[in-house]
Amino acid sequence: MLRRLRKWARRLARRWALVLMAVLLSFLQAEGPPPGLVTTQVDWLTSGIKFDFIAWEAESLLAKLLHGLLSPQRYMDEAERSAFLREYIAALSHMGRLTWQIEQAYANPDVGDPEEATADLRVELDLLRAEQASRQGLAEAILEEQVGSVLSRAGFSTLGHELPPISSRFTPLPLMLIVSPRQRIETVHQVALVPGLDTAEQENVEDVVDSELDVSSLVTGIGGLAAYPAMIMEHDSLNWLTEVVAHEWTHHYLTLRPLGWNYLLSAETRTINESVAQIVGREIGREVVATYYPDLLPPEPEPIEPDEEPAEPDPEAIDCGAEMRETRVRVDELLAESKVDEAEQYMEARRQEFVTICWSIRKLNQAYFAFHGSYAASEGAAGADPVGPAVRQLRGICPDLHSFVADIASVTTLAELEALIAEKGR
Numbered sequence: 399m400l401r402r403l404r405k406w407a408r409r410l411a412r413r414w415a416l417v418l419m420a421v422l423l424s425f426l427q428a429e430g431p432p433p434g435l436v437t438t439q440v441d442w443l444t445s446g447i448k449f450d451f452i453a454w455e456a457e458s459l460l461a462k463l464l465h466g467l468l469s470p471q472r473y474m475d476e477a478e479r480s481a482f483l484r485e486y487i488a489a490l491s492h493m494g495r496l497t498w499q500i501e502q503a504y505a506n507p508d509v510g511d512p513e514e515a516t517a518d519l520r521v522e523l524d525l526l527r528a529e530q531a532s533r534q535g536l537a538e539a540i541l542e543e544q545v546g547s548v549l550s551r552a553g554f555s556t557l558g559h560e561l562p563p564i565s566s567r568f569t570p571l572p573l574m575l576i577v578s579p580r581q582r583i584e585t586v587h588q589v590a591l592v593p594g595l596d597t598a599e600q601e602n603v604e605d606v607v608d609s610e611l612d613v614s615s616l617v618t619g620i621g622g623l624a625a626y627p628a629m630i631m632e633h634d635s636l637n638w639l640t641e642v643v644a645h646e647w648t649h650h651y652l653t654l655r656p657l658g659w660n661y662l663l664s665a666e667t668r669t670i671n672e673s674v675a676q677i678v679g680r681e682i683g684r685e686v687v688a689t690y691y692p693d694l695l696p697p698e699p700e701p702i703e704p705d706e707e708p709a710e711p712d713p714e715a716i717d718c719g720a721e722m723r724e725t726r727v728r729v730d731e732l733l734a735e736s737k738v739d740e741a742e743q744y745m746e747a748r749r750q751e752f753v754t755i756c757w758s759i760r761k762l763n764q765a766y767f768a769f770h771g772s773y774a775a776s777e778g779a780a781g782a783d784p785v786g787p788a789v790r791q792l793r794g795i796c797p798d799l800h801s802f803v804a805d806i807a808s809v810t811t812l813a814e815l816e817a818l819i820a821e822k823g824r
Contacts, residue, residue, distance in 0.1 A: 436577065436587060436613060437586070437587040439610065440589060441589065444589050444603065447592050451625065454625070458569070461567070462535075462627060465536070465539060469539065470536055471536060471539045479540045479690075480691065483540050486534075487634050487639075489530055496523045499519055500512075500519050503515050537568070541639065541643060542565065543564075545682065545683075546559075546560045549564070549647070549682060552798070553799075553800030553801075554803075562626075562651065564643065564647050565627035566627050566628045566629075566646065569630065569631075569632075570594065571619065571629055572590035573590070573619060574589070574617070574618055574620055575588060575591055575603060576616045576617075576765040576766075577607065577614070577615045578615070578765040579764070580738050580764060581738055583730065583764045583767045584665060584768055585668075585769065597760070603615075615763075616766050621633075621642050622643075628649075630642055630646065636691055637687055637694060637696065640687055641679040641682075642679065644686070648803070649675055652671060655808065656808045657809055664810075665772070667810045670785055673773065674789060677789070677790075678803060682799070716756065718752075721756065722779050723779075723780070723782075725744075725762075727781045729741050730781055730782070732744060733764075741764075745763055745766075746762065748762060749761070767781070771783065785815070788819060792818060792819050792822065795822050795823055
């Protein structure tokens with residue numbers, strides 16, 4: 399009987415994966431609102447540099463199928479799995495250092511012949527890439543199963559299997575072109591572009607789109623994308639990788655639930671969805687590292703005892719999240735007063751300050767806030783938008799992560815979210 403149930407679960411998992419892939423592909427081919435003047439023209443302006451999702455899906459699904467036929471991780475114990483993944487990540491780190499050394503040689507005017515100077519480095523890098531390609535499927539499978547095990551323990555499983563099955567692919571990620579009106583902050587269209595465009599090429603795309611359509615645009619990198627399998631950027635931090643794999647799986651999980659299938663309904667729905675994925679990614683990712691790589695686990699913030707006064711904030715310390723929130727709030731105020739030029743001048747002045755005091759930002763505009771503001775699990779680019787705080791409030795009153803996701807999966811508006819919080823708080 400148990401064997402029959404497991405067989406049924408595996409068949410269900412495979413069917414779910416096929417349905418999910420079809421739904422996600424339909425989303426990817428219709429990214430944004432119905433065709434209109436702006437969306438049609440943006441698509442035409444970027445037609446030569448769009449990312450080919452169909453080709454990527456075909457290649458990735460074939461690679462997953464071939465690895466699944468052998469599944470060599472089944473013959474490794476947990477210590478061997480963790481050691482293998484550590485070695486894979488260490489090799490990624492070494493590849494990154496080699497790439498940086500090669501780039502520096504080409505950028506250094508004192509290097510007369512950078513091609514000759516980097517010949518050995520490029521040979522070593524090519525050998526490493528070939529070796530990593532042969533190991534990639536196994537590294538992905540190990541990480542997927544480790545994340546899946548933690549998700550199952552957290553309650554996200556049916557008959558011992560997380561549904562949909564976790565599927566991720568380390569890959570160069572497309573760049574995303576985000577388009578917002580200048581008069582307000584809103585994503586009206588986004589287009590996936592081929593990876594590898596340099597800064598000058600990115601700015602050329604933005605300049606063309608902005609000048610032709612009088613909009614605000616931004617070409618930005620991403621860390622992951624919820625295709626199926628999920629697209630994950632190669633990174634040499636296991637803390638980051640576990641979080642992103644869990645984050646993208648959350649999008650898969652929500653796809654056949656109201657919060658997922660209404661993702662493109664409104665900015666509110668998208669922000670709720672992305673904030674939930676951020677919360678799940680952080681909690682599950684941290685638990686994966688605690689379970690399998692405890693020496694890499696970052697320390698938790700020191701808890702404040704009930705009778706202990708919070709420490710006085712350091713007046714010299716800069717809270718970059720609060721600074722970004724303040725900037726977004728002021729931009730919203732200026733745009734509400736139809737002071738578009740003044741808002742854009744203010745954003746550029748603030749961008750230059752951020753480069754000095756916080757982090758390097760290439761472009762700070764309406765499209766930047768439209769994109770980054772949807773990730774509202776922490777303070778920052780969302781400004782005074784109440785959606786993020788409401789999502790965090792609901793998580794705070796739910797007894798565990800699974801009940802939080804189960805409750806919010808049917809919510810698509812701020813009003814519904816606030817009603818749910820009121821109900822749960824009784």
